Amino acid sequence: MTSGREKFGAFIRREREAREIGLREMAKKIGVSPTYMSKVERDEFTPPTEDKVRSIAQILECDPDELLAMAGRVPSDLADIIKRHPVEMSALLRTANGLSAEDLARLSREAGKAKGK
Amino acid sequence: MTSGREKFGAFIRREREAREIGLREMAKKIGVSPTYMSKVERDEFTPPTEDKVRSIAQILECDPDELLAMAGRVPSDLADIIKRHPVEMSALLRTANGLSAEDLARLSREAGKAKGK
DNA sequence: TCAAGTGTAGAGTGAACGCTAGACAGGAAA
DNA sequence: TTTCCTGTCTAGCGTTCACTCTACACTTGA
Numbered sequence: 001m002t003s004g005r006e007k008f009g010a011f012i013r014r015e016r017e018a019r020e021i022g023l024r025e026m027a028k029k030i031g032v033s034p035t036y037m038s039k040v041e042r043d044e045f046t047p048p049t050e051d052k053v054r055s056i057a058q059i060l061e062c063d064p065d066e067l068l069a070m071a072g073r074v075p076s077d078l079a080d081i082i083k084r085h086p087v088e089m090s091a092l093l094r095t096a097n098g099l100s101a102e103d104l105a106r107l108s109r110e111a112g113k114a115k116g117k
Numbered sequence: 118m119t120s121g122r123e124k125f126g127a128f129i130r131r132e133r134e135a136r137e138i139g140l141r142e143m144a145k146k147i148g149v150s151p152t153y154m155s156k157v158e159r160d161e162f163t164p165p166t167e168d169k170v171r172s173i174a175q176i177l178e179c180d181p182d183e184l185l186a187m188a189g190r191v192p193s194d195l196a197d198i199i200k201r202h203p204v205e206m207s208a209l210l211r212t213a214n215g216l217s218a219e220d221l222a223r224l225s226r227e228a229g230k231a232k233g234k
Numbered sequence: 235t236c237a238a239g240t241g242t243a244g245a246g247t248g249a250a251c252g253c254t255a256g257a258c259a260g261g262a263a264a
Numbered sequence: 265t266t267t268c269c270t271g272t273c274t275a276g277c278g279t280t281c282a283c284t285c286t287a288c289a290c291t292t293g294a
Contacts (some may be wrong), residue, residue: 023241033284038242048282053132063143069203074196078207081214082195085194088221090195095228096209097198098217103231110227114220140271150254165252227276 047071
């Protein structure tokens with residue numbers, strides 16, 4: 001996984017406990033066994049599938065894209081966009097990479113304008 | 118895979134034959150068995166791993182990003198970019214989606230300028 | 235003291251992925 | 265006719281993925 005950030009499991013455990021949700025309850029809500037949940041939270045298992053990560057994001061009220069990133073996954077809708085316009089989107093992403101958050105925000109607004117018209 | 122475009126296998130077979138490269142030769146160059154190559158080209162097997170797709174792109178002199186898209190894969194460097202900046206890149210891609218090729222090109226130039234400074 | 239709740243250990247599972255081996259058929263060249 | 269080339273068929277194999285089941289130990293409260 002090689003993530004520089006906080007690990008997925010550690011993060012969701014912390015957030016779950018902050019919300020005082022039991023492991024078994026959480027597991028039930030997202031539709032997995034408590035054992036599995038436990039191992040995932042201790043980063044002993046790799047994170048679950050996209051839909052389950054999304055469920056977790058909803059329960060913990062955090063950004064699904066961010067959580068998916070922690071899970072080492074690319075949101076499938078983004079994957080689809082790239083597959084539909086590989087050349088353009090690859091170019092866009094590679095040049096956008098390394099830009100500051102402000103520049104990126106500005107760029108998105110720019111895109112929004114072009115779209116809106 | 119659900120690709121509306123030409124299938125990966127059909128495409129590389131056509132391009133390979135156009136370049137008069139034998140199946141066995143091709144297979145050897147990218148480091149797989151002829152059997153496997155054959156099945157991939159007839160879309161009986163799913164496309165190979167990213168590095169092999171890249172080798173194929175190089176041999177057939179076609180765009181790796183495009184070929185990877187046909188293979189139903191997201192280039193790993195793009196996946197990394199998204200994972201590093203999930204919120205910003207998700208927003209950018211989603212708003213960029215649906216823009217015309219020209220608008221996209223303009224947007225990339227825009228990004229390039231911001232970066233260059 | 236014991237019952238119910240917490241999380242955890244160890245082992246295993248079914249399906250999918252990525253790929254190979256060996257045999258073989260059809261055509262061209264010698 | 266034999267030899268060599270082309271691609272293809274059937275069968276299977278090792279690995280990874282995304283999980284589960286049973287059993288257990290610890291804490292808390294009645």
